[in-house]
Amino acid sequence: MTDLHLLDATAALGLFRAKELSPVELMRAVIERHEHVGAPINAYTETMFDEALDAARDAEARYQQGVERPGLLGLPVATKEKHMLAGRSLSQGLTFRRDDVSDVTHPVVERIRRAGGIVHARTTSPEYSCATVTHSPLWGVTRNPWNLDYSPGGSSGGSGAALAAGFTPLATASDIAGSTRVPAAFTGTVGYKAPYGRIPGVRPLSADPYRGDGPMARTIADAALLANVMLGRDPDDHSSIWPDITIPVRADVADLRIALCMRLGDYRVTTEVEQHTYAVARALADAGAVVEDVELPWSSRAIAETAFTHFGHILGPAMEDETAGHEAELAEYTRRFIADARAAAERNRFVDGLRAETRLQSELATAMRGFDALICPTSCTPALAADGDYLDGIDIDGVHLEHYWESHLTLPFNIANRCPVLAVPSGVASTGVPTGVQIVGHPYDDASVFRVGAALEQFRPRGNNHPDIESLR
Template structure:
């Protein structure tokens, strides 16, 4: 893979640090790719190339003086438009914020900048990050780089499409019901949903007055072209200052010492044959690599109950800042108790298993669906109509329990579309899930650019 724009963040940053590539050269390269290739994808919807070039020149001047700005010195990126970016339009995909220009960065964006990162622009999303696709009334529709008749997943769909196309070094996504995991899987890139609370989420625009508080379940995390990128970016992005500092368990020294579960299908949300085939191939590859996998492993919970409770909690988290007529305190407490019981069952499962491999979505990337609400839409799975809301069943039961989940690309399905899985671990086991997902992805071919990116 010779195109520098398609290489990993780790490689790009190393080339800049060693003086073999200037920040300006990399920034100009991304700008050229965006201007030439993004017309049919529509992923980078707000652009600030002039400022990015000025900052890249400043980074190069520092480099010439022997001064490093950090591990991301001079690395240009784009940011999902759900995050506040100082002096750069930040809309949340909502017309109410069409002209909103924040005076400060989201905390995680500030962390990226402190390590030398340069923000070139913002990527597309659904209104208030509220769909598994990426379209809104300001910027229109983002298309999947592998097939523009299909969506890129959501809500961080523009982010993952930009990473897949080589428009940015990496991206910052958000995930409350699968919004990092769906796009990573649908675009053939890597994504990490961290344990809840590990990365600060202030500066998140999910309603008109958003940005000040941190919503339940919601997390920010990296989307990139390698597992090594996820590991680096987790370190950069995690909380490192009072009142709360994130301490994560170290990655295992030998993956062959792990006991892994594989929960690849279930009658509560049956998986499309195309997805199931790739999941089976990924597990087969792990076993051939000498890693123990138990295909009968299941947490002792009712998956329907867990998924529906997860959906209820996600809906409450999304509406908590704007819905004055939400559930009463007693109802919320009852649901919270149920959630704590399910979290305990997950914890008991991880007393026996180190991680579990699960589907992200029951179908491969699907064609654009923008008519009607969630309840009225349907998807086709193995020739049968299924409710659109089923897409979140495999993701919400993980998110509501605050667990880390890493998505590696595991190849193309029979339709020629990317498929991913999620590697889920115990709370705080982020480095473990990244390491295991890294091995799975490597065995299955890793990131492969879509033909449009070449």
């Protein structure tokens, strides 16, 4: 079987169950792929290949014996380093934490292992997952398999790069401002920001409604497969919700009404991104959906101010507490994030932030009234430089934005945090880097966003879904 490293997880499970493919064969394929082209991409913080092969042999035996087979049995899964694994590193990219070891395992990793998934590697992120590029003094620069000059995005950039490059069929991610959806856009993969509480987290930031953990994959079905393992109530996280659900995947959108909002107010979107987003809208219309343009009265600067007010009262102080005495060792983008968050909290009280958040949530609800979902671009720009820090802002079509967070359209949906959002590919830009759209649902309506995503995957198939890494080396 050629290109075994690019086999989808759902297809692999079918072959495992039919005894036409061994989990050992698939594990060897993704390991060999990483050994062949992994160095220039730099997507992993560590590998556990020997342990993974042993686990794959155990899974192979279970399939041969016909014993109980949990839902991910034998599948390789790469997990973001911040998703703790007992006995393994928990540095979050910080040089002064390089020797820290976790004594607990994150609930999403526990669930993956309980379902038979095999954690064979852990993926890179920027320090504290607080940038939309992926590089750090500890791990270096992670590059986009589609074009090594560019970033796979952040903060779950290692997961996106590993998926696109064929190092794994499934990966974990996290999202507090777009950290799942931005890498999904830039790597041509699928990322899911679940509604707050759908997937359990770790205290104390499990109580922060902006944040969430979730799946990344190469297909809609695979994203749903991993999401269904990760979601559900956890007794140690009282913000996790019940009853549990199972996300279905169906591609029929003939009875759906979908809102298209290109700029979410005044976000500046490049021509290429706009064209690809319109092509997505046309594909949905051709599939039978009613697609109509809507407007939102949002300002990208006001959204950034709202979010940084939130960060300034929660995440920023938490980061300051954990880095006290080591400020000089932090990456400049981390220091900048902490400073920006502190400044916003000094300008605005927590209740001021709540007023702004609930106003935005109400405006989104009004715009989506009468529609089943909303689509919009994921990022204004089609690429970010792999080693860029954008501390001086970013230029979009000749207009300078003070903060590069204004170049992504993800942040509003961390503010509207009960809305499920599925990030899917929309095309490939002239840079060779993919572009993407977000599918936004009403609060806790996970099924609708997967339904729209599945329709796009079926009715607007892309040509070459995988980067030609050999030509980039």
